Amino acid sequence: MSTLAFYVHIPYCVRRCGYCDFNTYTPAELSISGDLSATSRSYIDLLLREIEFARETSTASVVPTIFFGGGTPTLMEAADLGRVISTIGSHFELDPDAEVTTEANPDTVTKEKLAQLREAGFNRISFGMQSAVPHVLQALDRTHNPENVFKATTWAREVGFKEVSVDLIYGTAGESTCDWEVSVDTALALPITHISAYALIVENGTKLEAQVKRGEVIMPDDDQTADKYLLADEKFTAAGFNWYELSNWAKPGSESRHNLAYWNGDNWWGAGAGAHSHIDGRRFWNVKHPAAYSQKVLESGNPMHEQEILTLEEARSEEIMLQIRLATGLDRAALSGDEQGSLSGFLSDGFLDGEAWARGAVVLSKTGRLIADRIVREILL
Numbered sequence: 001m002s003t004l005a006f007y008v009h010i011p012y013c014v015r016r017c018g019y020c021d022f023n024t025y026t027p028a029e030l031s032i033s034g035d036l037s038a039t040s041r042s043y044i045d046l047l048l049r050e051i052e053f054a055r056e057t058s059t060a061s062v063v064p065t066i067f068f069g070g071g072t073p074t075l076m077e078a079a080d081l082g083r084v085i086s087t088i089g090s091h092f093e094l095d096p097d098a099e100v101t102t103e104a105n106p107d108t109v110t111k112e113k114l115a116q117l118r119e120a121g122f123n124r125i126s127f128g129m130q131s132a133v134p135h136v137l138q139a140l141d142r143t144h145n146p147e148n149v150f151k152a153t154t155w156a157r158e159v160g161f162k163e164v165s166v167d168l169i170y171g172t173a174g175e176s177t178c179d180w181e182v183s184v185d186t187a188l189a190l191p192i193t194h195i196s197a198y199a200l201i202v203e204n205g206t207k208l209e210a211q212v213k214r215g216e217v218i219m220p221d222d223d224q225t226a227d228k229y230l231l232a233d234e235k236f237t238a239a240g241f242n243w244y245e246l247s248n249w250a251k252p253g254s255e256s257r258h259n260l261a262y263w264n265g266d267n268w269w270g271a272g273a274g275a276h277s278h279i280d281g282r283r284f285w286n287v288k289h290p291a292a293y294s295q296k297v298l299e300s301g302n303p304m305h306e307q308e309i310l311t312l313e314e315a316r317s318e319e320i321m322l323q324i325r326l327a328t329g330l331d332r333a334a335l336s337g338d339e340q341g342s343l344s345g346f347l348s349d350g351f352l353d354g355e356a357w358a359r360g361a362v363v364l365s366k367t368g369r370l371i372a373d374r375i376v377r378e379i380l381l
């Protein structure tokens with residue numbers, strides 16, 4: 001039976017964080033009032049129309065996972081988000097054990113809102129914690145009080161979320177190793193089952209990039225950032241969170257099934273402004289701006305902007321790139337003799353796991369994870 005994971009994009013944030021280049025808009029940018037309830041209703045109506053279009057287009061039957069990302073999905077009314085889940089359930093067969101996740105900004109939830117989200121069908125929630133240290137949050141241009149993360153994760157468990165995750169960012173300018181350790185320890189003291197930790201990327205066109213260019217912000221060097229990754233990995237592992245993807249750790253059985261579907265190259269439909277989809281080697285993506293998205297959906301139900309069909313070679317490169325990031329690694333037999341040969345230096349230098357290699361898998365060692373991109377480039381040269 002063929003499956004289709006759903007990603008649902010909500011392109012709204014109260015304000016834009018200085019480092020973020022996600023496809024998201026503030027009410028002021030869209031000239032809408034601070035009250036987003038009308039926007040919530042109308043944007044969700046468009047998503048429902050796109051889901052009908054997905055039904056007409058796709059042959060898949062079962063939906064194993066749904067992931068609401070943003071932007072800030074929790075700015076929408078819980079009942080409106082619930083309409084998306086039930087519409088997916090009425091047009092497709094929603095796996096009774098489906099993983100249904102929303103991203104959340106710790107500032108945008110109350111206990112009541114979390115209970116409404118559970119009621120609407122969510123069973124997993126991922127909070128953007130980023131750091132527990134006020135000056136680091138300030139440097140990241142984040143608005144939330146670090147104490148809100150403890151409250152939000154505790155409420156989430158109290159109202160019945162089985163899976164609770166937090167996102168952390170390391171490598172912010174001015175973040176000492178000691179600051180990072182505080183963030184890691186604070187995260188580990190939360191009632192959570194999953195952690196993502198990302199090195200801060202200076203994205204083009206962001207306020208952060210402008211600050212770096214003007215010399216107002218000096219980014220830390222790569223060695224310091226690598227040490228922070230190793231420190232986090234050590235602490236997460238000691239606390240029972242197993243590494244399973246470059247930037248992700250989970251308690252046994254709490255790995256994100258939705259993200260694993262991406263990394264394993266499964267089929268997914270991305271609904272919403274600017275969302276990307278992948279079905280059987282065809283990639284397509286929607287128009288980015290919510291106004292253009294609205295216009296296209298209202299005209300035809302189809303908000304697609306462009307598409308590309310992956311050549312066999314492109315599909316293979318993508319598979320190598322994604323699978324090598326996983327703790328399960330890449331099947332060595334999927335590589336040619338020459339490609340395997342190109343890895344011998346990395347193997348002897350300890351960047352690849354020798355035991356895994358002996359049983360036929362290419363798995364990054366801890367230090368190998370720090371140079372994953374270089375290793376992939378070497379294979380694909």
Ligand SMILES: C[S@@+](CC[C@H](N)C(=O)[O-])C[C@H]1O[C@@H](n2cnc3c(N)ncnc32)[C@H](O)[C@@H]1O
Pocket residue numbers: 019020021022069070071072103104105106127128129130167168169198199200201202203
């Ligand atoms: C869409 S946001 C998460 C939900 C919510 N909007 C929030 O920020 O709390 C997804 C995650 O991407 C990560 N992220 C965004 N921009 C990043 C950047 N420039 N470098 C590293 N991580 C980034 C952050 O950790 C963030 O939590």
Ligand code: SF4
Pocket residue numbers: 012013015016017020021022024070071072105128
């Ligand atoms: S709240 Fe999240 S999506 Fe919105 S601007 Fe900040 S990091 Fe980006």
